[in-house]
Amino acid sequence: MKNTKRAASLFLGSMLLFLGACQQIPKKEKPHEKPREKVEPPKQIISLEESKSLFDNYSRNRAGLIETYEKEHYPKEEFHVARFVSWDFDTIKQYIAFIEQEAKTAEVDISSLRFYFANYPDKNDFPDKDRIEHARQNSIFILPAMEVDGQDYGFYIGADGKAKLVKDAVGEQGIGNISDDREKSYAGFAPNLSTAPPIYAAQSLTLNRGNSAPPPPHDY
Incomplete structure (x- = not known):
């Protein structure tokens, strides 16, 4: 019985020392990250509707002329107009x-x-x-x-x-x-x-x- 009490006391003491040591270890702090400043959209950003309109304007007013020119000068070659x-x-x-x-x-x-x-x-x-x-x-x-x-x-x-x-x-x-x-x-x-x-x-x-x-x- 005495041996059992002594073993329990040693175990309890060891646990208290271990917990105390854990509390003394300083926690590593995460490096402070400066929040990124929000970037506002440039005033030149246009809507999808406007970009579609501009694209269609090029199709009507420019792409056809280029295709006609290429067909006249190179009738045997297939030519696709670059768009971007x-x-x-x-x-x-x-x-x-x-x-x-x-x-x-x-x-x-x-x-x-x-x-x-x-x-x-x-x-x-x-x-x-x-x-x-x-x-x-x-x-x-x-x-x-x-x-x-x-x-x-x-x-x-x-x-x-x-x-x-x-x-x-x-x-x-x-x-x-x-x-x-x-x-x-x-x-x-x-x-x-x-x-x-x-x-x-x-x-x-x-x-x-x-x-x-x-x-x-x-x-x-």
């Missing part, structure tokens, strides 16, 4: 991060993004030998712009690391035909004369080579 251009989301995020990085290095601010309408040539390959998947198909390319003297201009990064206006490189004189006294560098919106190498050594900020196609069966 897409890039995967990771590519768009990489592009935004890249142009922000280049603009920051050049000490300029991106004021807007321009989406230019474009048309692929009737060839099998681009100049860099990448394959043209949809010859003669419409496309778009994206160009960042910066503000200079109150106006937005598309820009690229020159070989000297400075921001330069696209209009000075591919304007009336044609690409690659600009003289040193016309090619200006822009940093902090202040133009400075530059003696940079030809623009072929520069860094373009223009995004293209997206996936263009007719609308998928379940859109519009």
